[in-house]
Amino acid sequence: MDFIIGSTNSAKLSAARRVIALHFPQAVIESAEVGSGVSEQPFGDEETRLGALNRALRASSLKEGAIGIGLEGGVRTLDGQVYLCNWGALKLPDGTKFTAGGAQIPLPPAIAEEMLNGKELGPVVDHYFKMNGIRQKEGAMGMFTAQAVKRDALFEHILQLLIGQFKYRQMDE
Numbered sequence: 001m002d003f004i005i006g007s008t009n010s011a012k013l014s015a016a017r018r019v020i021a022l023h024f025p026q027a028v029i030e031s032a033e034v035g036s037g038v039s040e041q042p043f044g045d046e047e048t049r050l051g052a053l054n055r056a057l058r059a060s061s062l063k064e065g066a067i068g069i070g071l072e073g074g075v076r077t078l079d080g081q082v083y084l085c086n087w088g089a090l091k092l093p094d095g096t097k098f099t100a101g102g103a104q105i106p107l108p109p110a111i112a113e114e115m116l117n118g119k120e121l122g123p124v125v126d127h128y129f130k131m132n133g134i135r136q137k138e139g140a141m142g143m144f145t146a147q148a149v150k151r152d153a154l155f156e157h158i159l160q161l162l163i164g165q166f167k168y169r170q171m172d173e
C-alpha cells in the first residue's frame with residue numbers, strides 16, 4: 001500500500017505517518033506539496049473540506065495506485081463566533097473518497113476579528129503569542145487549549161476517522 005500525503009507541514013505529516021503505520025505497518029508513506037485549490041485561508045466548512053479533497057485527489061494522482069491523503073485547516077462562523085475547523089480526505093485509486101471533520105473550538109475575540117478582516121490564521125496566531133511557526137507545531141488548537149490538544153493530535157483523530165471508514169469498507173469486500 002502506497003500513501004501520499006498532500007502537504008509538507010510537519011504537524012500534518014507526523015499525525016498521518018503515525019496513524020497509517022499503526023493500521024498498515026507495511027505501508028509506504030510519502031509526502032508532496034500539492035496545492036489546495038482554495039484560498040490560503042479557507043473560510044467555512046465547505047471551502048476547508050474542498051481544500052482537503054483537492055489535496056487528496058492531487059496527491060493520489062502523483063503515482064499510479066497511490067492512496068491520497070489531504071488535510072486542511074480553516075475557520076468558520078457559528079452563532080457569532082469564529083471557530084477553528086479542520087477537514088481531512090482520503091482518495092483510493094478506484095476513485096472512492098472518504099472525508100472527516102475534526103474537533104472545533106471558538107477563537108478568542110481578538111483573533112476572530114482578524115479572521116473576519118481577511119487575515120491568515122498562521123501569522124495572526126504567531127503575532128498574538130510572539131512566536132514563530134506555530135502552525136507547524138502545536139497549532140492554534142494547542143495554544144488555545146493550554147497544549148491539551150495539539151494540532152498533530154487533531155489531525156491524528158481525523159486520520160483515524162478516514163482510515164476507519166476505509167477499513168469498514170474493506171470488511172464489506
Ligand SMILES: O=P(O)(O)OP(=O)(O)OP(=O)(O)OC[C@H]1O[C@@H](n2cnc3c(O)ncnc32)[C@H](O)[C@@H]1O
Pocket residue numbers: 006007008009012040041042071072073074120121122123125134135136138139140141142151
Ligand atoms: O503547508 P500546508 O499543508 O499548507 O499547511 P498550513 O499550516 O498552511 O495549513 P493549512 O493550509 O491547512 O491551513 C490554512 C490556513 O490556516 C492556518 N491554520 C490552520 N490551522 C491552524 C492552526 O492550528 N494554527 C495556526 N494556523 C493554522 C494556516 O496557517 C493557513 O494560513
Ligand SMILES: [Mg+2]
Pocket residue numbers: 040
Ligand atoms: Mg497552507
